[in-house]
Amino acid sequence: MAEQVKLFGVWASPFTRRIEIALKLKGVEYEFVEEDLVNKSDLLVKYNPIHKKVPVLLHNGNPICESVVIMEYIDETWKGAPILPRDPYERAMARFWAKFIDDKCVPAIWKACWSNDEEQENAIEEACELLKTLEAQLKGNKFFGGQTIGFVDIAANTIGFWLGILLEIVELELLTEEKFPKLCKWIDDYVNCSVIKENLPPRDKLLAYFRARQQPPTGSKD
Template structure:
């Protein structure tokens, strides 16, 4: 019966999306099989608009006919539905702490790293400063640890996993050096450990393709700003 339920999972995603990637990692760590449907977020499919009419974005997961959206919600749903190989800590305080840091990294690091890469001048400098301050906080959380939760990959590692493979591309493209390995040795060590896990290493978007994707997006954004 468990295997039958697993085959009834469908995930709508986008290859480059860090939000989709974290959900895929969770499913793979749990050993849950699923059907993947690649979406074009510019020309959204009728299926995506039907399943997620409010936000109209990925990831969207369908399990036994039930639709679940938003990546953090999906991580918790996956963890609670397939209870083996827990992702969230068992202690309520530790669970709350993991959720706090997941939101912190999303709001402080991801948002400001994006602005720093796709802007210039004072706006870039301000966002760059906030992004580095966020990595300083991450560094404090990782000191003496292989992963955020200890010795194995958990919820927060998946939530922050985009830092390991996407932020270096952004850094290089924007000449920002947010993720300075000399300044942040614990974070750099975590990246090595995270990317060294076979289920993570074998399920990453191609770096060259990421570069091309974000380079085109940067050119479009910069050209749009120049014409305003």
């Protein structure tokens, strides 16, 4: 029986793109099913009854949910081009930093971009501190994974690509080369790495997508 790999996702979602990047890195063929989050499909609700969110990977009829869990599954199922390092301690570090991105950086960035006034100022300060901490993890390496893209790089696609677009929309100068020289260099290397470049949405399309969803200017922002 031919292997069946289906990905239920949203083209503009960084979490969906994590899975596309992981599958492409492994050279796994898959069918992409675009979801409408305003009108979720019966299949999405069937395969992710708990969270009803994208991405969902369906592999030979078995659904897997939560992007980080799916990334680990992909790495364990298709052995070529490892995403996580082999050494247990390095694996633990990769898992720690991916969790740091999801639990700390992503919410702080979101708040820095979409809140107002004093709340926004505090959120920007917090986001900058978190990004400084993350940047320090690059040490002298090209990628978080060393010389090649790995688990943390893929998890950090929110910062590598989406963040710049959000900052452009809300007109915030947060991610400057003066403040974040290593992180900016990483972003440049990241978006120019072929597997990433080929699997990110078009910048203009994403910019238009987020502009259309921008919050009404309830505060001083804009």
